[in-house]
Amino acid sequence: MNRVAEAGKAVYDLPMTANCWLDKGEKPGKYPSGGPVSRRMEWWKFAAPAIDVIAPDIYVQNFCEICDAYTKMGNPLFIPETATHSHVGPRLVYTVGHHHAICFAPFGFEDMGQEFSGTQSYLFGVDTSDPLLQTPQNVEEYRWYNQTLAAMMSMLADAYGTDRLQAVITEVPDKNRMMFGSYGFMVLFDLPIIQRKDGVCLALQVSEDTFYLIANACMLAPFSADPEKPNVDLLALEEGYFEDGKWVMTRRLNGDESASMNFGEPTLLKIKLFSYK
Incomplete structure (x- = not known):
C-alpha cells in the first residue's frame, strides 16, 4: 500500500497496481513476457510483495478465461483497460456479478459507439467470425448498465465475497446455472426465440426467496x-429501477410474461419465489 496524506488530514492507504500486457500469440520480446502475465503471477507475488493488485489489460478474445486466470492467489479482478465492442456491456455486468470486480474501465471510453479505426481493430482483436467483436457497444445500453449497477452499488458491495451475488454470460455457455441455497436459476441463451448474442444475467439474493436480476x-x-419441495413458482415478478436506494416498480409481470421469462433488452427485475410439493 502507498500511504497518502495532506497536512492536518487523515492518512489513506492506496493500493498499488501493475498493469499487464497480455500475450496475443506473439513471441517473447514482441510483448513483455516477463511482465505480470498469469503464468508469472507467483513470481511477482513473491518478488514484489508491495504490489497489491495485478491488473490485466484485456483485448484478447478469451475475456472470461483471462478473468479466471487473474483471480487466483487472492488477486482481485481489476481491469484498467478493455475493448469497447458489443461484448463490453455484458462483460461489465458479468465481472461485477461473477468475479466481484473492483474496476472495469473500457479504453477510449469517449469514442464508444463509433466505428473502429484500423488501429482500434488491431488493438481490440476484431474477429470476423464474431459480429459482436466488430460492432461498437450501444452507448445507451452501456449507460443503462452503469446507471443500474451504480444505483444498486450499496447492495452489491454488501454481497461482494459471498454467494449471494452471481452472474452468467453467453460467452461461457456451459456455466449457465446459479444456485442460492434452496433456489436456483437456469439461464438459457441459445434459443431460436433469442436473436441477440450478447446475453448476460446477474442475480443478487436479498432474502431466502427474493432476488434482483x-x-x-x-x-x-x-x-x-x-427435494422436499421440488416445484417452484412465482409470488411476484416486477420490472423497475432503484431511486435513492429504494425499489420503484414500473410494471408487474404475470400471465404469459411470467410463464416465459424471455428478455430481449437489458431489464432489471425483482422476483419472489416459493417452492412446494
Missing part, C-alpha cells in the same frame, strides 16, 4: 433445489 438476451427458468 439484471437480464438481457436470455430466458430465465427458476427451479427448486429442495
Whole structure:
C-alpha cells in the first residue's frame, strides 16, 4: 500500500497496481513476457510483495478465461483497460456479478459507439467470425448498465465475497446455472426465440426467496433445489429501477410474461419465489 496524506488530514492507504500486457500469440520480446502475465503471477507475488493488485489489460478474445486466470492467489479482478465492442456491456455486468470486480474501465471510453479505426481493430482483436467483436457497444445500453449497477452499488458491495451475488454470460455457455441455497436459476441463451448474442444475467439474493436480476438476451427458468419441495413458482415478478436506494416498480409481470421469462433488452427485475410439493 502507498500511504497518502495532506497536512492536518487523515492518512489513506492506496493500493498499488501493475498493469499487464497480455500475450496475443506473439513471441517473447514482441510483448513483455516477463511482465505480470498469469503464468508469472507467483513470481511477482513473491518478488514484489508491495504490489497489491495485478491488473490485466484485456483485448484478447478469451475475456472470461483471462478473468479466471487473474483471480487466483487472492488477486482481485481489476481491469484498467478493455475493448469497447458489443461484448463490453455484458462483460461489465458479468465481472461485477461473477468475479466481484473492483474496476472495469473500457479504453477510449469517449469514442464508444463509433466505428473502429484500423488501429482500434488491431488493438481490440476484431474477429470476423464474431459480429459482436466488430460492432461498437450501444452507448445507451452501456449507460443503462452503469446507471443500474451504480444505483444498486450499496447492495452489491454488501454481497461482494459471498454467494449471494452471481452472474452468467453467453460467452461461457456451459456455466449457465446459479444456485442460492434452496433456489436456483437456469439461464438459457441459445434459443431460436433469442436473436441477440450478447446475453448476460446477474442475480443478487436479498432474502431466502427474493432476488434482483439484471437480464438481457436470455430466458430465465427458476427451479427448486429442495427435494422436499421440488416445484417452484412465482409470488411476484416486477420490472423497475432503484431511486435513492429504494425499489420503484414500473410494471408487474404475470400471465404469459411470467410463464416465459424471455428478455430481449437489458431489464432489471425483482422476483419472489416459493417452492412446494
